[in-house]
Amino acid sequence: MLNFTPAPFIAVAAVVAFVAGPAEAHARLVSATPAPNSTVAATRSVSLTFSERPVPAFSGFDVVNAAGDKVELHTSVAGDGKTLTGTLARPLAAGAYRVDWRIASSDGHRMTGSYGFSVQ
Template sequence: MGFTSSRMLQTSTLLVSLLTTTGALAHAHLKNQSPAADSQVTDAPRALTLTFSEGVEAKFSGLTLTGPAQAKIATGLASVDGKDNTQLVVPLEQSLAPGNYTVDWHVVSVDGHKTKGQYHFSVK
């Protein structure tokens, strides 16, 4: 009986491990962005484009853009292309002045998982 209980415990542990790993992989991870993280651009962007590892829900996703002197920069509503919901596009309502910018983003993936992060870029 001890052998069977031990075997069941090992099997249970393996199943929990596999389920936990699968759940961790279900989050939308930021794959790339435009402007790129830690880049310096010559021309100020008209929009920020973030590409994720899986589809995101635009109505529950967005970002905050902070510029020089910690000033909040006005942005439009986040949207995704109907064909490619892995790409979140956020238009900028004003031209960016030269300086350093911080993007604080948050998304909800199509399967309901929340993810957030931050990156920086600068305008020359």
């Protein structure tokens, strides 16, 4: 008769669980100015803050008007490394706008998203 000892199997399972560790969360948009679904006065900047530092070379955003045209802007990264700011060539005219963002975090994951806001 064979003796079965579960100890080696339990030890292997524990090592696998320890090595796997917790899953890393992906970067996400935590705040934006103008805020999603808001109505604002004419603005000359749009700022997006993420939960972790994006890789600037692979990250950015576009502001798109109701006709589907991209608004000209110059983007920069704030000192905190988590905030992207777009400075517009001129204030936005009244109407509906959409912000389409894309970022790559340091772990290589790419995330995208969009939200709308209006200018009165």
